[in-house]
Amino acid sequence: MDHEHDMHEPQSFWTKYVWSQDHKVIAIQYSVIAIFVGFIALILSGLMRLQLGFPGSFDFIDPSAYYQFVTMHGMIMVIYLLTALFLGGFGNYLIPLMVGARDMVFPFVNMLSVWFYLLAVIVLLASFFVPGGPTGAGWTLYPPQAILAGTPGSDWGIILMLVSLAIFIVAATMGGLNYVTTVLQARTRGMTLMRMPLTVWGIFMATILALLAFPALFVSAVMMLFDKLLGTSFFMPAILSMGQQLDHEGGSPILFQHLFWFFGHPEVYIVALPAFGIVSDLISTHARKNIFGYRMMVWAIVIIGVLSFVVWAHHMYVSGMNPYFGYFFATTTLIIAVPTAIKVYNWVLTLWQGNIRLNVPMLFAIGFVSTFTIGGLTGLFLGNVVIDLPLSDTYFVVAHFHMVMGVSPILVVFGAIYHWYPKMTGRMMHDGMGKVHFWGTFLGTYAIYFPMHYLGILGVPRRYFAYENYDFIPDSAKDLNAMISVMAIFVALMQLVFLYNLVWSYFKGKESGDNPWQATSLEWQTEHTPPRHGNWGKEIPVCHRWAYDYSVPGFEQDFLPQNFEGKKAEVSS
Amino acid sequence: MSMHGSLTDKPWEQISGAAADSIEDKVKTRRIGLRVLLAVICMLFFLFLVAFLMRSQYPDWRPLAEEPSHPLYNKQILWLNTAYLILASVFMQWSRVVARKSNMSAVVMQGTLALAGVFSVAFVTGQLMFWQTLQSRGFTVDLNPAISFFYLFTGLHAAHVIIGLLAWLTAFFVAFKRHPKMQHYIELCAIYWHFLLGLWAGLFILLVSKPETYDAIAAFCGLR
Numbered sequence: 001m002d003h004e005h006d007m008h009e010p011q012s013f014w015t016k017y018v019w020s021q022d023h024k025v026i027a028i029q030y031s032v033i034a035i036f037v038g039f040i041a042l043i044l045s046g047l048m049r050l051q052l053g054f055p056g057s058f059d060f061i062d063p064s065a066y067y068q069f070v071t072m073h074g075m076i077m078v079i080y081l082l083t084a085l086f087l088g089g090f091g092n093y094l095i096p097l098m099v100g101a102r103d104m105v106f107p108f109v110n111m112l113s114v115w116f117y118l119l120a121v122i123v124l125l126a127s128f129f130v131p132g133g134p135t136g137a138g139w140t141l142y143p144p145q146a147i148l149a150g151t152p153g154s155d156w157g158i159i160l161m162l163v164s165l166a167i168f169i170v171a172a173t174m175g176g177l178n179y180v181t182t183v184l185q186a187r188t189r190g191m192t193l194m195r196m197p198l199t200v201w202g203i204f205m206a207t208i209l210a211l212l213a214f215p216a217l218f219v220s221a222v223m224m225l226f227d228k229l230l231g232t233s234f235f236m237p238a239i240l241s242m243g244q245q246l247d248h249e250g251g252s253p254i255l256f257q258h259l260f261w262f263f264g265h266p267e268v269y270i271v272a273l274p275a276f277g278i279v280s281d282l283i284s285t286h287a288r289k290n291i292f293g294y295r296m297m298v299w300a301i302v303i304i305g306v307l308s309f310v311v312w313a314h315h316m317y318v319s320g321m322n323p324y325f326g327y328f329f330a331t332t333t334l335i336i337a338v339p340t341a342i343k344v345y346n347w348v349l350t351l352w353q354g355n356i357r358l359n360v361p362m363l364f365a366i367g368f369v370s371t372f373t374i375g376g377l378t379g380l381f382l383g384n385v386v387i388d389l390p391l392s393d394t395y396f397v398v399a400h401f402h403m404v405m406g407v408s409p410i411l412v413v414f415g416a417i418y419h420w421y422p423k424m425t426g427r428m429m430h431d432g433m434g435k436v437h438f439w440g441t442f443l444g445t446y447a448i449y450f451p452m453h454y455l456g457i458l459g460v461p462r463r464y465f466a467y468e469n470y471d472f473i474p475d476s477a478k479d480l481n482a483m484i485s486v487m488a489i490f491v492a493l494m495q496l497v498f499l500y501n502l503v504w505s506y507f508k509g510k511e512s513g514d515n516p517w518q519a520t521s522l523e524w525q526t527e528h529t530p531p532r533h534g535n536w537g538k539e540i541p542v543c544h545r546w547a548y549d550y551s552v553p554g555f556e557q558d559f560l561p562q563n564f565e566g567k568k569a570e571v572s573s
Numbered sequence: 574m575s576m577h578g579s580l581t582d583k584p585w586e587q588i589s590g591a592a593a594d595s596i597e598d599k600v601k602t603r604r605i606g607l608r609v610l611l612a613v614i615c616m617l618f619f620l621f622l623v624a625f626l627m628r629s630q631y632p633d634w635r636p637l638a639e640e641p642s643h644p645l646y647n648k649q650i651l652w653l654n655t656a657y658l659i660l661a662s663v664f665m666q667w668s669r670v671v672a673r674k675s676n677m678s679a680v681v682m683q684g685t686l687a688l689a690g691v692f693s694v695a696f697v698t699g700q701l702m703f704w705q706t707l708q709s710r711g712f713t714v715d716l717n718p719a720i721s722f723f724y725l726f727t728g729l730h731a732a733h734v735i736i737g738l739l740a741w742l743t744a745f746f747v748a749f750k751r752h753p754k755m756q757h758y759i760e761l762c763a764i765y766w767h768f769l770l771g772l773w774a775g776l777f778i779l780l781v782s783k784p785e786t787y788d789a790i791a792a793f794c795g796l797r
Contacts (some may be wrong), residue, residue: 105602173613177606185602211609213618219624226725231715234628250633255624262620537585 010533021107021433023532029114030088032296037121038081040493044073056468063465064152067136070463072124074139075161078267079168080121082409083199086274087172087210088117089205090181090416093424097523098200100188100541100563102534104178113178116171123164130156137315138463140264141486143235143256147228148240155548159228162221169214169221173494188522194298195562197521197547198291201278201298205305206270212309213266225295227251227467253483254319254497261312273301275412276343278366281547282415283347286518287354288558290548292346300339307336317385317391326385333383344373355551355558359517360434362414367442369410372387375404376455393463396456399449407445414441414498421502422516425508426529433501440494451480518559521547525561588672598759607761611768614733618772621726622779627796628718629787634716644712644720645781652700655777657692658734662763662770664689669763672748672756683748686759689766690741697731697738719780726776730769737765 010016017025047350048069051061060067088319092110096103104110127134137145141414145151145156153161163380183204188197196204235256236248265332284291291297313329314320356362378400382388392399414437421429460473465475467481515524527537541563549560628634638645645651668685671677704724714724744758 025590084726106606177609177612181602181606181607185598185605211613212616215613216620217618219620222725222729223624226714226721230721232721233718234624234713234721247715250631252628255627258627259620259624432585 021098021111026114027093034085036082041073041076042422044069048406049485049488053482066465068134071136072134081270093373098197098523099191101186105181105186110178113171113174120164120168127157127160128197134437135161143253162225165221165381167219176207176211176351195546198280199277201301202273204300209266210242210270213263216259216263259316265312266308271409275409278416279368280287280436282361283350283363284548286357286359287351289354290551292349300342303339317388330385360417361415363438364411368411394456395452395460398462399452403449419521422512427505428512430501431506437498444487444491448484520559522562526561625722626791636784637719650703654696657696658770661689661692662766665763665766670761672759700731749785
């Protein structure tokens with residue numbers, strides 16, 4: 001069938017780059033917005049560290065501003081950067097290319113998705129400019145304090161935050177419908193589920209989690225908006241605020257916590273599963289070896305996804321819940337370590353005796369295995385109720401979740417950008433700058449978060465603006481904090497190298513050709529680089545094998561693309 | 574196609590090589606997309622249901638339909654609205670059945686489709702009028718948690734009807750021009766409308782149930 005005529009290639013600048021329905025353009029729009037807003041969150045974290053490392057030295061950071069920085073940093077990083085970048089960015093770019101489709105199945109809805117996302121970001125950032133500033137309630141937005149006077153931004157900030165989240169959820173749902181349906185329906189001939197690259201599996205499962213978990217955030221956001229704007233008492237108990245009896249009575253703050261974490265915990269895996277998938281492909285490609293235990297990897301992704309819905313209350317051990325509840329949630333939490341550990345073993349076993357090429361994407365992938373293992377191990381501590389109780393609300397928790405769901409996924413994001421940038425632009429990113437960026441970021445983040453575990457064991461509480469006159473905190477902890485802050489600013493500056501590389505390579509980078517990493521999956525087998533509208537030219541590729549045929553015996557070249565048909569040693573190039 | 578069928582379907586075995594190219598494939602794709610959306614909406618209302626049940630276990634809960642002084646004791650308007658939504662669903666189905674036939678009557682199809690939309694608008698208007706009645710009787714949204722949930726649920730459900738009406742507008746426009754795609758649009762609208770009817774039935778039953786029912790469900794789910 002000739003597809004050249006029914007692809008409706010957009011002609012004008014506006015339909016091609018702005019109101020585009022092409023998944024590749026939408027992916028880049030998503031990514032640019034996400035990286036932009038991510039840099040704002042990075043600057044906020046730098047400001048927080050200035051206060052923590054050098055308290056009192058910066059007049060413009062008062063307690064209110066500090067809490068606003070904390071809140072916005074957390075919310076942006078988790079939702080507006082990582083979720084949007086993995087699903088909207090990489091999901092959009094890679095799913096159709098990797099499964100051999102011409103585009104997403106609902107391109108118009110896909111376009112709406114990115115514009116709703118942009119609207120959500122604008123509403124969120126607008127809260128910096130309203131009276132009272134953005135909300136300072138912490139990214140968990142716990143009522144009653146989130147909407148009461150005394151919390152920064154309790155008038156306008158919290159409303160804009162909740163509205164922005166609701167818009168984001170609509171955007172994510174529209175995107176998610178596309179990703180799921182495309183994977184289910186638009187795979188090319190021969191692309192069975194068990195031949196899909198693990199990247200697609202990770203994003204697919206994460207999307208299902210997002211579709212089922214985001215409604216919980218939507219429910220809590222809507223009910224909190226009712227409490228704030230209409231005076232209902234869903235979450236608000238009877239309360240005295242500044243000597244005044246408020247109109248609320250009888251509501252349940254714990255109800256909010258349950259709803260929030262029913263979203264919040266799957267959210268961790270919404271970010272982690274795409275990272276798992278991508279890292280599997282990076283390791284396999286750059287180690288020139290098939291992924292160890294492909295089926296096991298797929299099932300681990302599925303099992304982690306299912307389990308992630310029954311562990312939420314491990315975020316609430318200190319909320320005064322029934323001890324048997326804690327027992328149940330500790331058990332499920334520790335069980336999740338089993339499929340996760342399987343994945344780590346399989347990554348290491350893939351590396352084992354591979355023909356490892358230490359390209360920049362590979363460095364980031366190996367860095368991820370390291371930080372993820374460290375962060376996962378501290379998760380075993382916190383998953384146990386009795387160990388969690390003393391460590392709760394200390395810097396140990398901050399160190400744990402930054403290691404496991406901050407640094408680890410962001411290393412994968414970088415690795416993935418270095419890996420797929422040649423396909424998106426036709427040019428390689430600069431290798432030297434990439435290596436400087438990797439080592440600075442990898443070692444720097446270890447220097448930030450490893451010492452934080454010690455602060456946590458000392459009992460240094462998180463969320464505090466300043467630590468004066470606490471006898472149990474020794475002076476050495478303050479020195480450590482100063483060191484952490486210096487390293488945090490160093491790591492933040494390292495990201496400028498990345499940004500510069502991103503722009504520089506677009507104009508001056510080495511031409512990459514179609515398949516610079518000699519990878520097997522379909523996105524590297526396109527007729528053009530970057531792929532044009534419709535992706536595949538006249539003929540859609542047919543898939544003949546899985547995505548991990550590296551170093552197959554009997555073949556001269558060490559990789560067999562998924563659309564390679566031959567069975568015997570007949571490849572000569 | 575059944576749920577199981579769509580999961581075990583093997584689009585990669587088709588001769589064309591491109592799964593989503595033919596018209597039938599596009600229809601199937603749209604139907605699966607709609608099913609995914611319905612799953613998301615189900616999840617949304619399921620979580621509202623859980624919140625409702627948990628909140629109903631607190632001492633300040635006031636039932637909505639036990640005594641004449643309660644806001645939902647007189648359900649006449651709600652029954653009337655329900656009838657509107659049932660009619661909308663019935664006409665949708667009628668239009669769907671007609672559209673499937675090879676020798677279909679375009680006038681009947683367009684007429685039933687139009688009536689389905691009219692009754693849906695009547696439903697939304699009716700709900701709005703019931704809100705106004707409640708307001709005038711002093712049952713404001715912040716009066717007690719049960720009535721808050723009533724406004725929340727009916728409002729969200731009506732919002733879903735209104736979003737459906739946008740799709741209905743498209744379908745109606747397509748059917749009016751007798752575009753070959755109209756059958757699929759009507760098909761999708763009909764599925765969505767039956768879903769909305771089922772959802773409303775569930776919410777209606779929930780909201781007018783006795784507190785003992787909530788207690789029993791909550792106890793069964795371990796929420797007490």
